[in-house]
Amino acid sequence: MKKSISLILAMLLLLSSLVGCGSAKTEEKKEEPAAETAPAAEEVVEEPAAEPAEAKRIAVICDTIGTNLFLTQVADEMAAKQAELGYEYSMMECADSDEWQANYEAAAHEGYDLIIGVGWQAGSFAAECAEAGDGTTQYAVIDTDAGSDKVASFAYNEEQAAFVMGLMAGLAFPEEELYGYVGCFEGPGSWKYRWGFMEGVKVTNPDAKFTFNWTNSYSDPTNAHEFALQQHAMGATYIFGGAAACNEGIFQAALELAEKGEYIYSIAQDADATTEANPYILSAQLKNTGVTTGIILDKFYAGTLEGGCTELKLADGAIGATWVTNDGAYLNSDILTEEVLSACKDYVAKIISGEYPIVLPEEADYQFNEIL
Amino acid sequence: MRKKKLQSFLTTLGQPMVSVTIALLLGAVIIGLSGENVFKAYGVMLKGAFGDGYYLSSTLSRATPIIMGGLAVCIAWRSGYEAMGGEGQMIFGALSAAIIAYYVPVAPFLRTVLAMLGACLAGAVYSVLSGWLYEKWRVTFIISTLMLNYIANYVASYLTIYKLKDPEALDINASQTGKIMEAARLPRIFKAYSLHWGFLIAVLCVVLVYILMNKTEFGYKSRMNGFNSRFALYGGINARKMLYMVMILSGVCAGFGGSLEVLGSKYRYIDQMIFNTGYAWSGMVAALLANFNPIGTLVASILLSGLATGGAALQRSTSIPVETVNMIEGVITILMSVKLLNLISVRYRHTRKKEGGEKQ
Numbered sequence: 001m002k003k004s005i006s007l008i009l010a011m012l013l014l015l016s017s018l019v020g021c022g023s024a025k026t027e028e029k030k031e032e033p034a035a036e037t038a039p040a041a042e043e044v045v046e047e048p049a050a051e052p053a054e055a056k057r058i059a060v061i062c063d064t065i066g067t068n069l070f071l072t073q074v075a076d077e078m079a080a081k082q083a084e085l086g087y088e089y090s091m092m093e094c095a096d097s098d099e100w101q102a103n104y105e106a107a108a109h110e111g112y113d114l115i116i117g118v119g120w121q122a123g124s125f126a127a128e129c130a131e132a133g134d135g136t137t138q139y140a141v142i143d144t145d146a147g148s149d150k151v152a153s154f155a156y157n158e159e160q161a162a163f164v165m166g167l168m169a170g171l172a173f174p175e176e177e178l179y180g181y182v183g184c185f186e187g188p189g190s191w192k193y194r195w196g197f198m199e200g201v202k203v204t205n206p207d208a209k210f211t212f213n214w215t216n217s218y219s220d221p222t223n224a225h226e227f228a229l230q231q232h233a234m235g236a237t238y239i240f241g242g243a244a245a246c247n248e249g250i251f252q253a254a255l256e257l258a259e260k261g262e263y264i265y266s267i268a269q270d271a272d273a274t275t276e277a278n279p280y281i282l283s284a285q286l287k288n289t290g291v292t293t294g295i296i297l298d299k300f301y302a303g304t305l306e307g308g309c310t311e312l313k314l315a316d317g318a319i320g321a322t323w324v325t326n327d328g329a330y331l332n333s334d335i336l337t338e339e340v341l342s343a344c345k346d347y348v349a350k351i352i353s354g355e356y357p358i359v360l361p362e363e364a365d366y367q368f369n370e371i372l
Numbered sequence: 373m374r375k376k377k378l379q380s381f382l383t384t385l386g387q388p389m390v391s392v393t394i395a396l397l398l399g400a401v402i403i404g405l406s407g408e409n410v411f412k413a414y415g416v417m418l419k420g421a422f423g424d425g426y427y428l429s430s431t432l433s434r435a436t437p438i439i440m441g442g443l444a445v446c447i448a449w450r451s452g453y454e455a456m457g458g459e460g461q462m463i464f465g466a467l468s469a470a471i472i473a474y475y476v477p478v479a480p481f482l483r484t485v486l487a488m489l490g491a492c493l494a495g496a497v498y499s500v501l502s503g504w505l506y507e508k509w510r511v512t513f514i515i516s517t518l519m520l521n522y523i524a525n526y527v528a529s530y531l532t533i534y535k536l537k538d539p540e541a542l543d544i545n546a547s548q549t550g551k552i553m554e555a556a557r558l559p560r561i562f563k564a565y566s567l568h569w570g571f572l573i574a575v576l577c578v579v580l581v582y583i584l585m586n587k588t589e590f591g592y593k594s595r596m597n598g599f600n601s602r603f604a605l606y607g608g609i610n611a612r613k614m615l616y617m618v619m620i621l622s623g624v625c626a627g628f629g630g631s632l633e634v635l636g637s638k639y640r641y642i643d644q645m646i647f648n649t650g651y652a653w654s655g656m657v658a659a660l661l662a663n664f665n666p667i668g669t670l671v672a673s674i675l676l677s678g679l680a681t682g683g684a685a686l687q688r689s690t691s692i693p694v695e696t697v698n699m700i701e702g703v704i705t706i707l708m709s710v711k712l713l714n715l716i717s718v719r720y721r722h723t724r725k726k727e728g729g730e731k732q
Binding site for chain 1: 420426427430434533534537540541542543544545546547548551566637638640642644645648649650680681684685687688689694695698
């Protein structure tokens with residue numbers, strides 16, 4: 001009994017000493033400007049003098065980044081611009097909805113100058129924090145509309161880029177009966193991709209049939225690999241890679257099939273992934289969250305970051321298609337011939353000028369071709 | 373007798389502390405390997421969990437559904453029914469609360485009350501379903517409850533994506549229900565902090581479940597059933613009635629926990645909000661740690677919640693990547709699950725018995 005009690009007391013002492021360490025550090029951090037005069041030698045060595053021009057503090061709140069190009073572009077841009085603009089920043093990765101809320105509230109509480117949220121989950125939390133705040137922290141969200149005039153929202157018109165990808169597929173594979181598609185989640189969120197792709201294909205191949213599979217994850221390449229093999233077995237040569245980091249499975253399947261003399265071709269999402277090592281990745285539907293992050297940072301430093309929603313289109317350069325609107329690392333010119341690319345470029349010019357409007361209908365009102 | 377009770381109480385409370393300390397030492401190795409200063413990292417973690425009023429309030433707020441999930445496990449497991457359906461019941465509880473509080477056209481206060489009642493009912497019905505499967509078809513609880521969890525999550529996903537999607541959302545991707553009006557929410561205890569009245573309600577539930585389990589005839593019978601169901605049957609306990617009573621109470625706790633999270637914290641049902649956060653599973657770990665003692669479950673829930681909020685602080689304030697933070701959290705959770713203090717006390721008793729025997 002005595003042993004148990006003494007053991008517990010010892011542990012409590014240890015815990016409280018650790019808590020003590022924690023709070024000491026906290027105070028040091030809070031009193032950073034006065035750190036010069038503080039006797040804590042170690043801290044003074046790390047930060048010898050408080051700089052007169054305070055560095056801005058920026059928080060980026062997003063899902064776990066991993067290898068998701070949609071998010072790595074943001075992280076890369078934050079790192080790249082740091083040297084130029086001199087800010088301090090923290091990438092706050094959220095594993096669940098509670099962490100989204102907790103990180104938003106904590107970032108607001110910790111007095112960041114700018115909080116950038118990436119993804120639809122950011123919308124409502126950004127709006128709530130912005131409404132509750134005193135205006136000292138600015139808020140921006142990427143790839144969603146927070147619906148608040150205190151949050152600068154940057155959304156994308158993905159249907160335009162998806163249309164170009166479909167157009168490219170139809171032009172490059174005009175004889176195909178069936179076109180494949182592997183996406184993450186079937187839901188209203190994927191509709192602009194699905195619609196854009198189907199409409200693009202139907203420009204040259206109006207009777208095309210489509211087949212869709214869903215990984216129900218942003219990071220499950222194994223499932224995407226299986227779906228790619230199945231869709232190939234069904235007769236598809238072109239498979240739209242709309243499944244974020246899962247696309248890697250489609251690319252792997254293409255390499256494996258090529259060893260057997262069978263071929264499938266696909267595209268990547270968000271950032272260029274074309275490479276000579278895998279010539280079956282033809283292009284990428286670009287959603288350049290890095291460019292958007294740069295736009296936000298520039299506006300923030302220029303003092304022009306204002307609330308409201310901006311929809312980024314082909315004309316803004318934040319969305320696009322590799323080898324049509326942007327260069328890539330490797331061009332498979334056997335498939336993406338000069339004719340295919342110039343036809344795509346013509347359509348892009350027409351879309352940008354408004355001559356060829358891309359208007360997303362409601363899914364319920366859409367007349368589907370046969371879907372297998 | 374009192375001495376024994378005190379010892380048991382201290383064991384219940386002290387056990388997580390001992391495990392956490394050893395886990396922290398192991399976590400220190402991981403932090404050291406990732407190149408961070410161990411003391412700085414733990415300082416950040418502790419501050420992020422319990423450092424000041426703000427962080428403490430975040431931890432207690434997150435602990436609320438964990439406590440209720442833990443109570444659901446306490447009731448069921450202590451009665452001998454090893455059900456793991458807290459997650460599904462909590463999902464339906466949360467979803468029901470979000471729907472009722474958003475759509476039912478009555479006064480705001482009534483919406484809150486109805487939402488809570490609806491959540492209790494949803495949790496109870498879903499829990500009874502697994503009880504019925506067990507009673508009627510002998511489907512083991514582990515299989516039925518685990519499968520029912522998945523079903524609940526997918527049903528809730530379907531509804532939030534297609535049928536009950538927030539009509540005011542501007543983003544087509546936003547898979548969540550509409551936001552509950554302010555007057556129908558559980559208010560925050562302090563305006564600047566996220567802690568809401570749901571936490572105090574959960575603490576009240578802990579007391580009620582403690583009394584129910586330890587001071588009432590039902591509690592006695594259910595515990596007897598848990599110790600030895602055949603003996604309980606021999607003693608005249610109606611096993612069928614007991615099964616359904618236990619499942620209802622357990623489901624009510626889990627469903628109610630879901631409603632507290634919706635009404636006090638998120639103000640809507642967000643797709644996967646119970647599934648991804650693992651509240652019910654954390655509640656189960658808390659209950660297991662505390663040997664199904666409701667008060668111990670409360671303490672363990674707060675510790676587990678602190679681990680999550682502290683982990684989030686560690687990730688956002690240091691260069692340690694989220695994967696490493698999750699690893700540290702995992703190590704700590706595993707070690708917390710090892711009932712070290714029990715082992716120590718058993719060994720201690722063994723030695724004393726041995727010593728006593730040798731003396732004789």
